[in-house]
Amino acid sequence: MHFTINGATHAVEPDIRASLLDVLREHLGLTGTKKGCDHGQCGACTVLVNGRRINACLTLAVMHQDDDILTIEGLGSAEHLHPLQAAFIKHDGYQCGYCTPGQICSAVGMLDEVAKGWPSHVSADLETVTLDGAEISERMSGNLCRCSAYPNIVDAIAEVAGAERA
């Protein structure tokens, strides 16, 4: 199977049953993407596929051979942090850090959804979206944090989005 991940192509021979998450972690050594629940319930495995955020644990790798896959390793590096990575550090948006790559990939996808004008469950008006703390919390609800760093995660995302926190 062939994959395009963070701009580079890779050829690997995983089992047909392999999830995209397992190919990233077990076959390509891209262990930034985490496995929390393996059942779509926690968001630790969030990656961007053709720019859209998805749970890498609930999709078969074989179904993504023609796709453009972006993981936390492709978003930024220690020397060149993505603005969200920098904001998570500044606002202490984590404690153990296990959920953080998923939170950041999810936030990248989420901000793109907002830019496209997509409403959320808490949008009073489906046609005009204003990002605030409640919108960020709702839109990020697919990413759990066992350390409960939620207030700081919302602060970090709000700063990057230029959104009001309250």
Place this chain on the structure above:
Amino acid sequence: MKTFTYSRAESPEAAVAAGGRFIAGGTNLLDLMKLQIETPEKLVDISRLDLARVERRGDGGLTIGALVPNSDLAADPQVIADYPVLSRALLAGASGQLRNKATTGGNLLQRTRCPYFYDTAMACNKRDPGAGCSAMDGFNRNLAVLGTSAECIATNPSDMAVALRALDATIVTLTSDGDKRRIAIGDFYRLPGDTPHIETVLRPGELITHVELPAPPAGAQGYRKVRDRASYAFALVSVAGVVAVADGKIVSAALAFGGLAPMPWRDAAVEAALVGQVPNDAVFAAAADALLAGAKGHGANDFKIPLARRTLIATLRTLTGAVA
């Protein structure tokens, strides 16, 4: 996970000809395959089929491709403008990541969230016909109070399907013989009876190609979902409503319910109790009585009966503008 063969279908005709189990977003099927609750031998990937558009028909209705992702459908300007109950129901379900992958067809066919269906160590008639039902006297807090049988009390977990039921959607399919079928959503799901493992009228190998919505209905639309946490949780009770008021009276009402039954629930008696009446709490209470006349709790889910009553009344107040 049991192993399987995999192929990608290039057309709907090729997909049905392949004669395997379809995988679209995979968010329900893979979850269940990992637990060996589903064990397909042959997976047919339909995710790249050209069925991902939302199109306006000449009669004013919308045709939704079976592969339109839940997130795109919720954000579609035509859906927001004319069928906001559908946007609201979709946005109340799952998470941003899951909605990006979940498809219209897959959502309709997602399976129950009964905890014993998921626990392969426990008896479950839906998973293993004839084995018995562990939920009947077990942890049945999220299970059904309407439309159940002695064999199964599971609920259908979909939010989207509840809105589609209130909107009188039609499901368009391609059978394995290559014939096109049109099935009203009211005829699509089956009650459990003594065959709870058979959940819809789809035949083996039948592909959902589209969902059609009739021309936009008159009136106010809304979706109210009650759940254990504010987001990323399945419904305990939900209500989708389309209600029109003219000259101080209710002139039409379509109400569908989630979390209460094995299928998105609709009852003509509820609507009959409303149409022609001046909207007020006494009328809404009569509609709730009609809905819940045959409701039966199983212990831990008894609370759903008063909760459904309150949720229906609150939804009707909002949709008719009636004050409490």
